[in-house]
Amino acid sequence: ETVLTQSPATLSLSPGERATLSCRASQGVSYYLAWYQQKPGQAPRLLIYDASTRATGIPTRFSGSGSGTDFTLTISSLEAEDFAVYYCQQRGNWPLTFGGGTKVEVK
Amino acid sequence: EVRLVESGGGLVQPGGSLRLSCRASGFTFADHQMNWVRQAPGKGLEWISYITSGGGIIKYPDSVRGRFTISRDDAKNSLYLQLNSLRVEDTAMYFCARELLYNIGGQRVWHYLDYWGQGTLVTVSS
Numbered sequence: 586e587t588v589l590t591q592s593p594a595t596l597s598l599s600p601g602e603r604a605t606l607s608c609r610a611s612q613g614v615s616y617y618l619a620w621y622q623q624k625p626g627q628a629p630r631l632l633i634y635d636a637s638t639r640a641t642g643i644p645t646r647f648s649g650s651g652s653g654t655d656f657t658l659t660i661s662s663l664e665a666e667d668f669a670v671y672y673c674q675q676r677g678n679w680p681l682t683f684g685g686g687t688k689v690e691v692k
Numbered sequence: 693e694v695r696l697v698e699s700g701g702g703l704v705q706p707g708g709s710l711r712l713s714c715r716a717s718g719f720t721f722a723d724h725q726m727n728w729v730r731q732a733p734g735k736g737l738e739w740i741s742y743i744t745s746g747g748g749i750i751k752y753p754d755s756v757r758g759r760f761t762i763s764r765d766d767a768k769n770s771l772y773l774q775l776n777s778l779r780v781e782d783t784a785m786y787f788c789a790r791e792l793l794y795n796i797g798g799q800r801v802w803h804y805l806d807y808w809g810q811g812t813l814v815t816v817s818s
Contacts, residue, residue, distance in 0.1 A: 586753075619804045619805075621737075623737075628787055628808035628809060628810055631804060634792065634795070634801065634804040635795065640792075641796075674804075676802060676803035676804065680752075680753040680754075681742070683739065686737075
């Protein structure tokens with residue numbers, strides 16, 4: 586099983602700041618990685634797939650990069666609605682797996 | 693508008709069974725691969741089953757293989773998950789999720805979950 590390790594577990598930032606979230610895979614997954622956002626009481630929302638492609642309707646302040654085992658989600662300037670938990674997910678190897686999440690909270 | 697609505701959750705004793713349903717609308721259900729993902733209270737996401745369009749290929753992780761069964765009825769625009777031999781650790785919110793079919797360039801993509809239902813809660817407790 587491909588284990589995805591997300592860091593940090595919690596990121597405390599202020600609106601307008603830049604957020605950088607990391608996802609590391611225990612084995613290579615090529616570029617087959619997605620990022621999701623989840624707010625309390627809601628279902629996850631697909632933000633990024635294939636490591637760097639924004640899903641439909643996702644603002645340009647969200648960007649993804651990486652390949653192989655190391656991936657990054659960057660939020661260029663945090664807005665109030667961006668404070669949430671973010672998960673990475675790989676589809677390079679079965680079973681599909683998710684990372685443990687990074688919570689972006691208001692500082 | 694794409695909608696996925698789960699139902700069938702509830703309180704069940706260890707060793708018991710439940711059948712979850714997911715009703716889809718707003719898109720051609722038969723064209724899409726579908727998945728179930730669960731989330732234990734306060735925890736992260738865990739993928740638990742996958743079925744292709746047409747139902748010819750099904751996959752599970754080791755944690756539920758042999759106990760859970762995914763199925764679909766395209767005539768009813770519905771996805772199902774039969775949960776048997778339930779354990780306390782199966783307590784979670786269960787989400788159904790649709791797979792994205794194509795990227796922005798029109799190429800086929802696989803196993804990214806672009807629409808999710810709101811979930812149905814399964815509680816396993818004596």
